[in-house]
Amino acid sequence: MHAPDGFLSLPIAAIMWILTLVAIGISVKKTNETFDERAIPLMGVTAAFIFAAQMFSFQVVGGTSGHLLGGVLAAVLLGPWAGTLVMAAVIAVQGLVFQDGGLVVMGANIFNMGVVGTLGGYAVYRALCGVFGGEQRGGIPAAGIAAWLSVVAGASAMAIELGLSGTTDIVVALTAMAGIHVLIGIGEALVTMAALTFVRVSRPDLLKLRDARMAPAAA
Amino acid sequence: MSESSPAPTSTSAGTPDTAPKGFLARYWWVVGLAIAGVIAILAANFASGDPDGLDSVSIEQGFHTTAQQPGFEILPGYTIPGLDGTVSTIIAGLVGVAIVFGLVFVLGRLLARRRKGTAD
Numbered sequence: 001m002h003a004p005d006g007f008l009s010l011p012i013a014a015i016m017w018i019l020t021l022v023a024i025g026i027s028v029k030k031t032n033e034t035f036d037e038r039a040i041p042l043m044g045v046t047a048a049f050i051f052a053a054q055m056f057s058f059q060v061v062g063g064t065s066g067h068l069l070g071g072v073l074a075a076v077l078l079g080p081w082a083g084t085l086v087m088a089a090v091i092a093v094q095g096l097v098f099q100d101g102g103l104v105v106m107g108a109n110i111f112n113m114g115v116v117g118t119l120g121g122y123a124v125y126r127a128l129c130g131v132f133g134g135e136q137r138g139g140i141p142a143a144g145i146a147a148w149l150s151v152v153a154g155a156s157a158m159a160i161e162l163g164l165s166g167t168t169d170i171v172v173a174l175t176a177m178a179g180i181h182v183l184i185g186i187g188e189a190l191v192t193m194a195a196l197t198f199v200r201v202s203r204p205d206l207l208k209l210r211d212a213r214m215a216p217a218a219a
Numbered sequence: 220m221s222e223s224s225p226a227p228t229s230t231s232a233g234t235p236d237t238a239p240k241g242f243l244a245r246y247w248w249v250v251g252l253a254i255a256g257v258i259a260i261l262a263a264n265f266a267s268g269d270p271d272g273l274d275s276v277s278i279e280q281g282f283h284t285t286a287q288q289p290g291f292e293i294l295p296g297y298t299i300p301g302l303d304g305t306v307s308t309i310i311a312g313l314v315g316v317a318i319v320f321g322l323v324f325v326l327g328r329l330l331a332r333r334r335k336g337t338a339d
Contacts (some may be wrong), residue, residue, distance in 0.1 A: 202250075
């Protein structure tokens with residue numbers, strides 16, 4: 001779902017850059033305040049996994065493929081703030097080094113594929129964990145549903161941006177983008193649940209780092 | 220059938236489970252990075268070449284023509300320029316895995332809180 005430059009008008013691309021930069025700014029501050037250094041290797045591995053998994057496009061319906069976005073996965077593993085930074089880093093490298101996604105529209109790409117999942121998807125995840133009787137019991141299905149929803153929501157955001165840019169009709173774009181991503185999101189849910197299960201089985205202690213809060217360091 | 224697990228370190232009697240034991244636990248991030256590398260290699264071989272959701276919609280609705288060419292190219296489309304075939308995508312993918320891991324690791328180092336009372 002990496003938009004190339006030209007898909008969005010300059011005003012819409014600028015607005016999306018502003019929204020994304022605000023999210024990144026808050027994430028830098030929050031990560032600096034709360035992120036446990038023991039989670040740094042997990043942060044790097046999560047980013048590497050999401051980058052590699054995004055390369056792995058899977059067939060959805062005739063002639064169309066989909067791939068992982070990874071925002072909910074990153075946020076569940078690392079928290080929404082470090083998760084946002086991971087997604088921004090992955091999408092920035094894809095655009096700058098691999099010419100996958102434009103630079104003018106990078107703000108929109110980071111928002112649609114990253115922030116929607118790491119902030120919105122994570123909020124849904126926490127709410128669902130409450131409904132399912134806690135993170136330990138309901139975390140995996142909660143993450144699956146949040147992951148699916150984040151793909152549909154991200155695709156809908158993309159469609160709205162396309163519509164507001166005058167690139168295409170907003171209703172037609174919304175119908176088509178949401179329609180196909182309802183299917184692509186199933187892949188997102190499966191990969192997210194599998195990856196979380198792998199971490200849970202192999203290193204459950206890593207999942208506790210997300211909520212580790214340290215005593216403020218002496219100034 | 221041979222035994223499936225190579226003698227796990229079963230010293231769990233009174234030890235807290237927070238301190239990981241064994242190779243897989245200790246070098247978990249190396250294993251994780253290797254998994255990412257394997258996925259990139261598999262992607263180079265087996266990923267679908269069809270347009271993704273957005274590209275498909277852009278072709279259907281005819282606005283794919285508004286896409287602009289990038290101003291510069293480094294490893295365009297997950298390939299090494301001048302190198303053909305799957306091996307080009309494999310190398311580009313592994314380079315990407317390394318760049319992303321390195322970048323985020325450094326970012327984490329710069330931002331994360333030091334644990335008090337830990338020497339190094």
